[in-house]
Amino acid sequence: MIKTVIFDMDGVIIDTEPVHNYAFNAHFKQLNIDVSPELYASFIGNSTKNIFERLRVQFNLADDVDTLVETKRNLFNDAFDNKEDLYLLDGVEDLITDLHNNGIQLVLASSSATITINRIFHRFGLHKYFTHIVSGEDFPKSKPHPAIFLKAAELAQTPVENCIVIEDSTNGIMAAKAAGIYCIGYDSFHSKMQDYSLADMVITDFKELSFEKIANMKSQ
Template sequence: MVKGVIFDMDGVLVDSEPFWQVAEMEVFPQYGVPITLEDTLKTQGLRIDHVVQFWFSRHPWRGATPKEVEQQILDAMVAVIRARGEPMAGVHATLESLHQAGLPMALATSSPHILMETTLEKLEIGHYFQATCSAEHLPLGKPHPQVYLNAADALGLAATDCLAIEDSFNGLLAAKAARMHTLAVPDADHRSDPRYVIADRQYLSLEEFSLEHWL
């Protein structure tokens, strides 16, 4: 029986994955990285410093440190979320149903605190969460499970009593490593990926969410 629910943020609560793609394709080519839209999918769900290091290791650049490139991408992300951030389908109904059922909720994201705060403010959903956890300052981000373990601990629950809702395979690996129940809501580009079979359930969107599946 699930006693608490932990949400990923990007691609689950907010349709921000296209924003990451736009920001990366805007910034990386300035430093000679020949990134394509398809290339951005290789790092989906990873922490931004890991994304930058991924590309720096393959196409080293001069003129800016990786940390400075990270900040450029984050600045672009904050601006676009404030301007265009929208909740994913079914988000408000799902959050409200869990709230009415009395289930505590947490956020476990690879995104930095500034993006987490910007998103919660833009979507006006911060009041639903008893805990918000970012992997920003952890030694490792997803697919390492630490951010999920921290979120469960913040709710005062055993990880095995929590449901994690993820869109990316890296995030799903993190939740499975934490031994949580898992719901995958992959985007259209990943729905046919056979690796998602490791999730307990897979939905097309949170509009399919039903508490009866988990209680």
């Protein structure tokens, strides 16, 4: 029986990708580098630190990684605070409350920085539903490395066979499967150039899920 559901955040709970896209591209313009749409799409699911570690080598950037991350984060925070039309994705809050009210443990495992996660959770009142928050900034390797999901299961004190991951990115799905966890791929209209072929189940609407369906799903 499934006891813990591990949620990704960006693209699953909320679509902050347009804000991240704005912040990254504003920063790329400052750095005078040309990042192709294909290269940018390959970053989905990675932490900002890992992204800039790659970009610093590829474009021979002078700034250190911490400076690059801080600049991008400030651009994101300014845009986030000024963006009024930012909402949770359709149906996800209903699913979260349904699972929470029926005793399913919820854990967040996001590549975003803790400060960004808390900013979003505070804005939308989500802290009360989740027992643990795991940030990708705490791991040397980003998704598709499984470390973040293994840590989420460990904190939840739930064997991986009793967990489910909900993810929207190729890297996130690969990470869940590498961790040995059943993965539901969320293929929404926000998703771009992502591969769901490794997911155990693919949904396009959170109405396809409920406590009853998830609790009785067959794990690995």
